[in-house]
Amino acid sequence: MAMGLTTGLWISAQVRLCDRRNIAAYVARRGDPDAGSVLIKVVRFAAGTVVYAPANALDEEPTWTRATGPTPVPEPDADAYIARQVARDPDLWVLEIEDHKNEWLPDGRVL
Incomplete structure:
Protein backbone atom coordinates (compact mmCIF):
# COMPACT_ATOMS: atom_id res chain seq x y z
CA MET A 1 0.00 0.00 0.00
CA ALA A 2 1.03 3.64 0.12
CA MET A 3 4.27 4.36 1.90
CA GLY A 4 3.75 4.68 5.64
CA LEU A 5 0.12 3.51 5.66
CA THR A 6 -1.09 0.26 7.12
CA THR A 7 -3.42 -1.76 4.93
CA GLY A 8 -6.33 -1.20 7.31
CA LEU A 9 -5.87 2.57 7.19
CA TRP A 10 -5.55 2.55 3.37
CA ILE A 11 -8.77 0.53 3.07
CA SER A 12 -10.60 2.95 5.40
CA ALA A 13 -9.42 5.88 3.29
CA GLN A 14 -10.65 4.21 0.08
CA VAL A 15 -14.09 3.59 1.59
CA ARG A 16 -14.23 7.22 2.70
CA LEU A 17 -13.19 8.50 -0.75
CA CYS A 18 -15.90 6.39 -2.39
CA ASP A 19 -18.45 7.63 0.12
CA ARG A 20 -17.63 11.25 -0.77
CA ARG A 21 -18.36 10.42 -4.44
CA ASN A 22 -21.61 8.55 -3.61
CA ILE A 23 -20.11 5.22 -4.65
CA ALA A 24 -20.98 2.30 -2.39
CA ALA A 25 -17.89 0.61 -0.97
CA TYR A 26 -17.42 -1.82 1.86
CA VAL A 27 -14.90 -4.25 3.27
CA ALA A 28 -15.98 -7.71 2.10
CA ARG A 29 -13.08 -9.42 3.88
CA ARG A 30 -10.61 -8.22 6.49
CA GLY A 31 -7.03 -9.38 6.34
CA ASP A 32 -3.91 -8.48 8.24
CA PRO A 33 -4.47 -4.90 9.43
CA ASP A 34 -0.84 -3.91 9.04
CA ALA A 35 0.49 -5.57 5.92
CA GLY A 36 -2.19 -7.67 4.20
CA SER A 37 -2.50 -7.51 0.44
CA VAL A 38 -5.67 -6.13 -1.20
CA LEU A 39 -8.03 -7.19 -3.96
CA ILE A 40 -10.55 -4.63 -5.17
CA LYS A 41 -13.76 -6.07 -6.60
CA VAL A 42 -15.59 -3.51 -8.72
CA VAL A 43 -19.17 -4.54 -9.49
CA ARG A 44 -20.57 -2.67 -12.48
CA PHE A 45 -23.77 -4.74 -12.62
CA ALA A 46 -24.85 -5.23 -16.27
CA ALA A 47 -21.37 -4.17 -17.41
CA GLY A 48 -19.73 -7.00 -15.43
CA THR A 49 -17.22 -7.22 -12.60
CA VAL A 50 -13.49 -6.49 -12.48
CA VAL A 51 -11.06 -7.56 -9.77
CA TYR A 52 -7.96 -5.41 -9.39
CA ALA A 53 -4.83 -6.75 -7.71
CA PRO A 54 -1.62 -4.89 -6.86
CA ALA A 55 1.16 -5.32 -9.41
CA ASN A 56 4.87 -5.04 -8.87
CA ALA A 57 6.36 -1.91 -10.38
CA LEU A 58 9.86 -0.53 -10.35
CA ASP A 59 8.75 2.96 -9.37
CA GLU A 60 6.71 4.14 -6.40
CA GLU A 61 3.48 4.82 -8.28
CA GLU A 75 -19.77 -11.65 -10.68
CA PRO A 76 -19.68 -15.41 -9.81
CA ASP A 77 -16.43 -15.72 -11.80
CA ALA A 78 -14.94 -12.80 -9.86
CA ASP A 79 -16.05 -14.36 -6.57
CA ALA A 80 -14.45 -17.69 -7.56
CA TYR A 81 -11.17 -15.92 -8.34
CA ILE A 82 -11.27 -14.15 -4.97
CA ALA A 83 -12.01 -17.41 -3.13
CA ARG A 84 -8.96 -19.06 -4.76
CA GLN A 85 -6.75 -16.14 -3.71
CA VAL A 86 -8.08 -16.12 -0.13
CA ALA A 87 -7.33 -19.86 0.11
CA ARG A 88 -3.70 -19.06 -0.78
CA ASP A 89 -3.37 -15.91 1.33
CA PRO A 90 -5.37 -15.74 4.59
CA ASP A 91 -4.14 -12.17 5.23
CA LEU A 92 -5.88 -10.87 2.09
CA TRP A 93 -8.30 -7.93 2.22
CA VAL A 94 -11.20 -7.61 -0.23
CA LEU A 95 -12.69 -4.18 -0.88
CA GLU A 96 -15.96 -4.31 -2.82
CA ILE A 97 -17.13 -1.28 -4.77
CA GLU A 98 -20.56 -1.05 -6.38
CA ASP A 99 -20.09 1.30 -9.29
CA HIS A 100 -23.44 1.88 -11.04
CA LYS A 101 -22.11 4.72 -13.20
CA ASN A 102 -18.76 3.19 -14.19
CA GLU A 103 -16.88 6.10 -12.56
CA TRP A 104 -14.43 4.43 -10.19
CA LEU A 105 -10.81 3.78 -11.13
CA PRO A 106 -7.98 2.70 -8.84
CA ASP A 107 -5.31 5.19 -7.78
CA GLY A 108 -2.21 4.88 -9.90
CA ARG A 109 -1.92 3.06 -13.19
CA VAL A 110 -3.54 -0.11 -14.45
CA LEU A 111 -1.54 -2.59 -16.48
Whole structure:
Protein backbone atom coordinates (compact mmCIF):
# COMPACT_ATOMS: atom_id res chain seq x y z
CA MET A 1 0.00 0.00 0.00
CA ALA A 2 1.03 3.64 0.12
CA MET A 3 4.27 4.36 1.90
CA GLY A 4 3.75 4.68 5.64
CA LEU A 5 0.12 3.51 5.66
CA THR A 6 -1.09 0.26 7.12
CA THR A 7 -3.42 -1.76 4.93
CA GLY A 8 -6.33 -1.20 7.31
CA LEU A 9 -5.87 2.57 7.19
CA TRP A 10 -5.55 2.55 3.37
CA ILE A 11 -8.77 0.53 3.07
CA SER A 12 -10.60 2.95 5.40
CA ALA A 13 -9.42 5.88 3.29
CA GLN A 14 -10.65 4.21 0.08
CA VAL A 15 -14.09 3.59 1.59
CA ARG A 16 -14.23 7.22 2.70
CA LEU A 17 -13.19 8.50 -0.75
CA CYS A 18 -15.90 6.39 -2.39
CA ASP A 19 -18.45 7.63 0.12
CA ARG A 20 -17.63 11.25 -0.77
CA ARG A 21 -18.36 10.42 -4.44
CA ASN A 22 -21.61 8.55 -3.61
CA ILE A 23 -20.11 5.22 -4.65
CA ALA A 24 -20.98 2.30 -2.39
CA ALA A 25 -17.89 0.61 -0.97
CA TYR A 26 -17.42 -1.82 1.86
CA VAL A 27 -14.90 -4.25 3.27
CA ALA A 28 -15.98 -7.71 2.10
CA ARG A 29 -13.08 -9.42 3.88
CA ARG A 30 -10.61 -8.22 6.49
CA GLY A 31 -7.03 -9.38 6.34
CA ASP A 32 -3.91 -8.48 8.24
CA PRO A 33 -4.47 -4.90 9.43
CA ASP A 34 -0.84 -3.91 9.04
CA ALA A 35 0.49 -5.57 5.92
CA GLY A 36 -2.19 -7.67 4.20
CA SER A 37 -2.50 -7.51 0.44
CA VAL A 38 -5.67 -6.13 -1.20
CA LEU A 39 -8.03 -7.19 -3.96
CA ILE A 40 -10.55 -4.63 -5.17
CA LYS A 41 -13.76 -6.07 -6.60
CA VAL A 42 -15.59 -3.51 -8.72
CA VAL A 43 -19.17 -4.54 -9.49
CA ARG A 44 -20.57 -2.67 -12.48
CA PHE A 45 -23.77 -4.74 -12.62
CA ALA A 46 -24.85 -5.23 -16.27
CA ALA A 47 -21.37 -4.17 -17.41
CA GLY A 48 -19.73 -7.00 -15.43
CA THR A 49 -17.22 -7.22 -12.60
CA VAL A 50 -13.49 -6.49 -12.48
CA VAL A 51 -11.06 -7.56 -9.77
CA TYR A 52 -7.96 -5.41 -9.39
CA ALA A 53 -4.83 -6.75 -7.71
CA PRO A 54 -1.62 -4.89 -6.86
CA ALA A 55 1.16 -5.32 -9.41
CA ASN A 56 4.87 -5.04 -8.87
CA ALA A 57 6.36 -1.91 -10.38
CA LEU A 58 9.86 -0.53 -10.35
CA ASP A 59 8.75 2.96 -9.37
CA GLU A 60 6.71 4.14 -6.40
CA GLU A 61 3.48 4.82 -8.28
CA PRO A 62 0.66 2.46 -7.24
CA THR A 63 0.18 -0.09 -9.99
CA TRP A 64 -2.74 -2.48 -10.48
CA THR A 65 -3.57 -5.32 -12.78
CA ARG A 66 -6.97 -6.59 -13.89
CA ALA A 67 -6.71 -9.93 -12.12
CA THR A 68 -9.79 -11.36 -13.84
CA GLY A 69 -8.60 -10.45 -17.33
CA PRO A 70 -8.85 -7.52 -19.73
CA THR A 71 -12.67 -7.53 -19.91
CA PRO A 72 -15.26 -7.60 -17.14
CA VAL A 73 -16.49 -11.02 -16.03
CA PRO A 74 -19.74 -12.22 -14.43
CA GLU A 75 -19.77 -11.65 -10.68
CA PRO A 76 -19.68 -15.41 -9.81
CA ASP A 77 -16.43 -15.72 -11.80
CA ALA A 78 -14.94 -12.80 -9.86
CA ASP A 79 -16.05 -14.36 -6.57
CA ALA A 80 -14.45 -17.69 -7.56
CA TYR A 81 -11.17 -15.92 -8.34
CA ILE A 82 -11.27 -14.15 -4.97
CA ALA A 83 -12.01 -17.41 -3.13
CA ARG A 84 -8.96 -19.06 -4.76
CA GLN A 85 -6.75 -16.14 -3.71
CA VAL A 86 -8.08 -16.12 -0.13
CA ALA A 87 -7.33 -19.86 0.11
CA ARG A 88 -3.70 -19.06 -0.78
CA ASP A 89 -3.37 -15.91 1.33
CA PRO A 90 -5.37 -15.74 4.59
CA ASP A 91 -4.14 -12.17 5.23
CA LEU A 92 -5.88 -10.87 2.09
CA TRP A 93 -8.30 -7.93 2.22
CA VAL A 94 -11.20 -7.61 -0.23
CA LEU A 95 -12.69 -4.18 -0.88
CA GLU A 96 -15.96 -4.31 -2.82
CA ILE A 97 -17.13 -1.28 -4.77
CA GLU A 98 -20.56 -1.05 -6.38
CA ASP A 99 -20.09 1.30 -9.29
CA HIS A 100 -23.44 1.88 -11.04
CA LYS A 101 -22.11 4.72 -13.20
CA ASN A 102 -18.76 3.19 -14.19
CA GLU A 103 -16.88 6.10 -12.56
CA TRP A 104 -14.43 4.43 -10.19
CA LEU A 105 -10.81 3.78 -11.13
CA PRO A 106 -7.98 2.70 -8.84
CA ASP A 107 -5.31 5.19 -7.78
CA GLY A 108 -2.21 4.88 -9.90
CA ARG A 109 -1.92 3.06 -13.19
CA VAL A 110 -3.54 -0.11 -14.45
CA LEU A 111 -1.54 -2.59 -16.48
